[in-house]
Amino acid sequence: MDPIRPEGLKxxxxxxxxxxxxxxxxxxxxxxxxxxxRFASSGPTQSADRVVPRVQVRVRVEREGGLGEASAVSxxxxxxxxxxxxxxxxxxxxxxxxxxxxxxxxxxxxAPLSHGDPGVLDQGFEVxxxxxxxxISGCEESDLSPAGLAQLTHSGRAxxxxxxxxxxxxxxxxxxSLTASDPGGGGxxxxxxxSQRAGGVDVERVIHRAVSKGVMNRSPxxxxxxxxxxxxxxxxxxxxxxxxxxxxxxxQDVAEEASFLCGRRGEQAFSDQVSLFDDAQNEHYQGLAFxxxxxxxxxxxxxxxxxLGDPVTDRLWAAKLGVANTGHAxxxxxxxxxxxxxxxxxxxxxxxxxxxxxVKRGLLVTQLHYTNMIDPRDLLLTGMTRNGTFLIExxxxxxxxxxxxxxxxxxxxxxxxxGVGQEVEVAGALFDGEIVCPALRIxxxxxxxxxxx
Amino acid sequence: MSMDKMQLAKEAVRRxxxxxxxxxxxxxxxxxxxxxxxKNGAPGEAGAPEEWGVGVRVRNDGCxxxxxxxxxxxxxxxxxxEAAQAAVECAGSLKGAMRTPTGWAELSGDQADSYETPVERxxxxxxxxxxxxxxxxxxxxxxQHDSVVSRRAHCSLRREEQWQAxxxxxxxxxxxxxxxxxxxxxxxxxxxxxxxxxxxxxGNYKSGGWEHVEAMExxxxxxxxxxxxxxxxxxxxxxxxxxxxxxxxxxxALQIHESVGHPNELDxxxxxxxxxxxxxxxxxxxxxxxxxxxxxxxxxADSTIPGGLDTRGWDDECVPSNRWHVVKDGIFxxxxxxxxxxxxxxxAGSKGTARAEGWRNPPIIRITNLSLxxxxxxxxxxxxxxxxxxxFMDFVKMWSIDQRRLNFQFTCxxxxxxxxxxxxxxxxxxxxxxxxxxxxxxxxAICGPxxxxxxxxxxxxxxxxxxxxxxxxxxxxxRFRELTLVGAE
Numbered sequence: 001m002d003p004i005r006p007e008g009l010k011x012x013x014x015x016x017x018x019x020x021x022x023x024x025x026x027x028x029x030x031x032x033x034x035x036x037x038r039f040a041s042s043g044p045t046q047s048a049d050r051v052v053p054r055v056q057v058r059v060r061v062e063r064e065g066g067l068g069e070a071s072a073v074s075x076x077x078x079x080x081x082x083x084x085x086x087x088x089x090x091x092x093x094x095x096x097x098x099x100x101x102x103x104x105x106x107x108x109x110x111a112p113l114s115h116g117d118p119g120v121l122d123q124g125f126e127v128x129x130x131x132x133x134x135x136i137s138g139c140e141e142s143d144l145s146p147a148g149l150a151q152l153t154h155s156g157r158a159x160x161x162x163x164x165x166x167x168x169x170x171x172x173x174x175x176x177s178l179t180a181s182d183p184g185g186g187g188x189x190x191x192x193x194x195s196q197r198a199g200g201v202d203v204e205r206v207i208h209r210a211v212s213k214g215v216m217n218r219s220p221x222x223x224x225x226x227x228x229x230x231x232x233x234x235x236x237x238x239x240x241x242x243x244x245x246x247x248x249x250x251x252q253d254v255a256e257e258a259s260f261l262c263g264r265r266g267e268q269a270f271s272d273q274v275s276l277f278d279d280a281q282n283e284h285y286q287g288l289a290f291x292x293x294x295x296x297x298x299x300x301x302x303x304x305x306x307x308l309g310d311p312v313t314d315r316l317w318a319a320k321l322g323v324a325n326t327g328h329a330x331x332x333x334x335x336x337x338x339x340x341x342x343x344x345x346x347x348x349x350x351x352x353x354x355x356x357x358x359v360k361r362g363l364l365v366t367q368l369h370y371t372n373m374i375d376p377r378d379l380l381l382t383g384m385t386r387n388g389t390f391l392i393e394x395x396x397x398x399x400x401x402x403x404x405x406x407x408x409x410x411x412x413x414x415x416x417x418x419g420v421g422q423e424v425e426v427a428g429a430l431f432d433g434e435i436v437c438p439a440l441r442i443x444x445x446x447x448x449x450x451x452x453x
Numbered sequence: 454m455s456m457d458k459m460q461l462a463k464e465a466v467r468r469x470x471x472x473x474x475x476x477x478x479x480x481x482x483x484x485x486x487x488x489x490x491x492k493n494g495a496p497g498e499a500g501a502p503e504e505w506g507v508g509v510r511v512r513n514d515g516c517x518x519x520x521x522x523x524x525x526x527x528x529x530x531x532x533x534x535e536a537a538q539a540a541v542e543c544a545g546s547l548k549g550a551m552r553t554p555t556g557w558a559e560l561s562g563d564q565a566d567s568y569e570t571p572v573e574r575x576x577x578x579x580x581x582x583x584x585x586x587x588x589x590x591x592x593x594x595x596x597q598h599d600s601v602v603s604r605r606a607h608c609s610l611r612r613e614e615q616w617q618a619x620x621x622x623x624x625x626x627x628x629x630x631x632x633x634x635x636x637x638x639x640x641x642x643x644x645x646x647x648x649x650x651x652x653x654x655x656g657n658y659k660s661g662g663w664e665h666v667e668a669m670e671x672x673x674x675x676x677x678x679x680x681x682x683x684x685x686x687x688x689x690x691x692x693x694x695x696x697x698x699x700x701x702x703x704x705x706a707l708q709i710h711e712s713v714g715h716p717n718e719l720d721x722x723x724x725x726x727x728x729x730x731x732x733x734x735x736x737x738x739x740x741x742x743x744x745x746x747x748x749x750x751x752x753x754a755d756s757t758i759p760g761g762l763d764t765r766g767w768d769d770e771c772v773p774s775n776r777w778h779v780v781k782d783g784i785f786x787x788x789x790x791x792x793x794x795x796x797x798x799x800x801a802g803s804k805g806t807a808r809a810e811g812w813r814n815p816p817i818i819r820i821t822n823l824s825l826x827x828x829x830x831x832x833x834x835x836x837x838x839x840x841x842x843x844x845f846m847d848f849v850k851m852w853s854i855d856q857r858r859l860n861f862q863f864t865c866x867x868x869x870x871x872x873x874x875x876x877x878x879x880x881x882x883x884x885x886x887x888x889x890x891x892x893x894x895x896x897x898a899i900c901g902p903x904x905x906x907x908x909x910x911x912x913x914x915x916x917x918x919x920x921x922x923x924x925x926x927x928x929x930x931x932r933f934r935e936l937t938l939v940g941a942e
Contacts, residue, residue: 043551095581100495125546
């Protein structure tokens with residue numbers, strides 16, 4: 001069978017559910033077909049052609065005093081392997097204590113069918129070899145060293161449970177990233193593109209962005225840390241905003257008082273130029289239309305005009321709080337609670353030139369590196385700039401500067417947004433996740449130390 | 454068709470050769486995990502993942518290709534054939550884009566052997582009920598205060614079995630057992646959310662059996678953790694400025710990992726990880742002469758050390774395990790290498806640190822067990838030797854480091870100010886910032902073997918797409934002079 005065909009996965013999952021003697025059973029079956037090629041100045045360095053399946057069986061069995069819940073996972077495409085996982089889950093659920101908070105599995109739903117583009121895999125290694133040739137040549141022409149990743153992925157998922165729920169869908173992703181570094185140890189530039197369509201990667205644009213930044217950033221000079229107006233490009237914005245997704249925008253985070261939403265819901269906490277929503281059906285980068293419990297994902301206004309909204313929920317937290325389930329469950333069971341997974345920061349009205357033009361003295365930041373959280377209540381974050389940091393003087397980019405470390409509260413930063421870019425991009429970060437976002441201009445952004453390059 | 458697993462690995466190699474590979478290796482990997490957690494008194498996660506698949510790597514005209522497929526009972530031969538063909542096709546499609554062939558250190562002679570992690574009590578033989586009872590007891594021991602919003606206890610058992618063959622004649626079998634557990638409590642009060650953990654932020658994991666978990670005495674730690682988490686919510690923030698700081702062993706383990714381990718990976722040094730994880734300040738001209746730390750600082754890489762998460766027989770390129778100095782008497786002395794990169798520092802053979810996550814990834818250079826060698830100080834004597842206003846801090850809360858591994862900033866869960874030679878008031882959000890060689894250069898005291906332990910890192914990310922690997926870092930508390938504290942609030 002075509003390993004990605006969602007309907008086929010759904011049929012397999014249904015067979016496992018039918019074979020289960022448990023009080024409740026849920027089967028999540030994923031398959032990802034993935035081809036990637038990493039490269040550097042020597043050419044392709046690593047590559048892989050992989051088929052990676054994953055079936056998770058979650059069961060609840062009747063025990064004295066309640067239900068016992070457990071799950072088992074197997075990376076198999078085989079019905080026999082899935083049934084073996086079912087047996088392990090049954091065995092685990094039959095031992096030990098009764099599970100605590102459980103709500104019944106959800107019944108039948110109408111979830112929009114998510115369709116990835118299987119054509120991304122048709123592009124194959126030959127196409128990626130062409131991208132790599134062009135990227136290396138583009139860097140060589142400017143005496144820069146390339147390193148990057150070309151990747152083509154098509155994934156399918158089906159979720160079937162014993163309460164009558166059966167949903168399936170697929171996603172696709174084509175991506176190219178390029179870091180163009182000064183071989184003498186100077187600075188670097190970065191460019192990337194992420195698309196859901198075969199042919200959606202603008203290779204020349206990626207190369208142009210990385211190489212032009214690399215050339216501009218060849219000899220960065222040191223600059224004192226302190227407070228600066230910053231223009232953050234989308235790849236820098238994503239490193240910050242993804243943390244709000246990791247910690248803060250889920251109902252469990254709020255209930256455990258580990259969220260910046262605590263005591264601030266309904267308040268104008270951010271600039272009125274900031275609107276953030278979670279929407280798997282957004283026009284720029286669609287995700288699966290259902291969450292890990294098979295619930296259709298709802299569009300949720302997380303921040304509207306700077307006013308903080310409510311957190312996202314799953315079945316458990318919706319029941320606990322007596323609110324609607326927004327369809328943001330993660331893989332079950334888990335101890336982390338629901339999280340937003342398809343965030344979009346709404347675009348504003350300003351071009352990049354206008355964002356930069358409004359800065360008397362500040363910094364243009366291409367990317368952030370190793371952002372991490374010190375404190376969840378104000379989302380106090382730290383991290384480094386990377387791959388192109390430039391001084392802005394009187395509205396013009398004047399020279400490259402060495403990288404700086406920031407230590408700043410995301411709550412304060414988003415309260416100090418003075419401009420929002422008009423174009424959005426799909427952007428990721430060192431840790432997991434991708435969001436759709438524009439560039440931002442932020443006043444008084446705090447840099448606390450510097451580094452040697 | 455059923456076939457002995459080693460025969461199947463050899464067959465994958467044979468089919469890759471038949472499809473045109475100059476060199477081929479194959480790894481059949483079966484991974485079993487059992488994970489349990491108890492949160493707020495009730496079972497949280499109970500999972501039993503299993504992975505079973507084959508990864509085939511080939512090298513043709515200096516170009517690598519890799520194919521990976523899951524193994525399905527009854528059709529294993531089809532899967533290994535498909536993986537082998539995919540690897541050869543992958544290398545064939547890409548080799549036209551090669552500018553320079555990759556390096557390659559030959560391995561001499563056939564190798565056929567087996568390695569198993571020594572285990573006192575097989576963790577998979579410990580009944581689920583016994584494991585859950587321990588976690589329930591640990592969880593209940595943290596239920597001591599109204600300000601507690603979350604308490605969690607967890608354990609994980611990992612059994613990884615690998616059959617590895619290569620076209621050079623290797624036929625290697627490994628069975629690696631890793632076991633660990635931990636607990637943490639979070640309190641919220643006074644606008645603060647503070648967490649304390651035991652025995653470290655992610656628990657602790659070692660190669661070996663359930664004996665490691667029994668030694669943790671989890672339930673005994675609960676009341677103290679709870680008290681400290683609650684106290685942190687009303688503790689003073691840690692001050693800024695330059696101070697003498699004693700750093701605890703579990704925090705030092707992560708410091709070793711981030712500021713010595715990663716910059717020591719030779720593929721990073723050569724720019725092959727710069728697109729995501731970053732590169733390194735520890736460039737090859739520094740080898741043998743660069744002052745990485747004070748002369749007290751000795752850092753030893755060792756994939757043979759008992760209990761290490763990366764203690765094994767061979768790496769995923771069939772290279773035997775090894776032990777060597779990365780920093781000796783403060784001087785930068787050696788790299789983590791692979792067969793691809795060893796020649797670039799004039800070494801004929803690899804140190805054996807190329808590893809892959811499971812069957813589905815090609816190997817890359819990974820940090821192995823890397824430890825700061827113990828000194829001679831007793832902990833109480835070291836604290837007593839510190840001037841008033843010095844700080845003792847421990848337990849990882851936050852970590853961040855630049856892409857060349859120079860500028861770092863770390864926050865610990867808890868700190869105490871030292872007054873009169875003893876630990877005084879508790880301080881929250883202790884955050885220090887520094888530059889790698891300056892930091893290690895300021896080390897003037899290290900506690901002795903009685904305070905030294907191995908700390909497991911079970912979630913190290915590297916590569917692109919990212920792979921996860923495990924390793925341990927041995928450390929004892931150590932003192933650093935004039936460290937910059939950052940007022941994180």
